[in-house]
Amino acid sequence: AQSVTQLDSHVSVSEGTPVLLRCNYSSSYSPSLFWYVQHPNKGLQLLLKYTSAATLVKGINGFEAEFKKSETSFHLTKPSAHMSDAAEYFCVVSGSGGYNKLIFGAGTRLAVHP
């Protein structure tokens, strides 16, 4: 069975400093992995996806993530945080059996301070 563990429920950074949101996954086969972001009172927006192509994936708004099979990790990073990055971030793995059943992590709330 597939599962996702987001290692931090809350992360707080200062504006202009790097962001690291950690995610480990468990999958019995080569997974597709995603990061979604949810701003307050908004829907879920896709940041980036990994689907067995390049292991370093670039997404929107300067975010990127690196798929490390040996560590079963898919951490999300950004070199320099912006105030508008404050949101909830979800690491997501696709389930087995097709039809794109997505399994969500518990989420990491990112706070960005001036």
Add this chain to the structure above:
Amino acid sequence: EPEVTQTPSHQVTQMGQEVILRCVPISNHLYFYWYRQILGQKVEFLVSFYNNEISEKSEIFDDQFSVERPDGSNFTLKIRSTKLEDSAMYFCASGTTANTEAFFGQGTRLTVV
């Protein structure tokens, strides 16, 4: 840019009443989903729908739930007899294929009182 739209944004209903949550997926998508997020908990898969039938459903999706694509554009989730524990944010999503990303709507916040 095409997007998934959900209505209403907020629905308040009395326990035992039926509710219908509505979604308009992106027009060329073939795979449709409902997820829910109870306050403070994970986003959970409810059901996937393809080719006019349910392709997979979770344990949560019991007999009080049903989905329908009544015409070429809408995708609905019906809860027949709402319970207090059905209070949650319900997200509709759609995708082009089974193994690509899903695009989510803004969600409908359902409050059962």
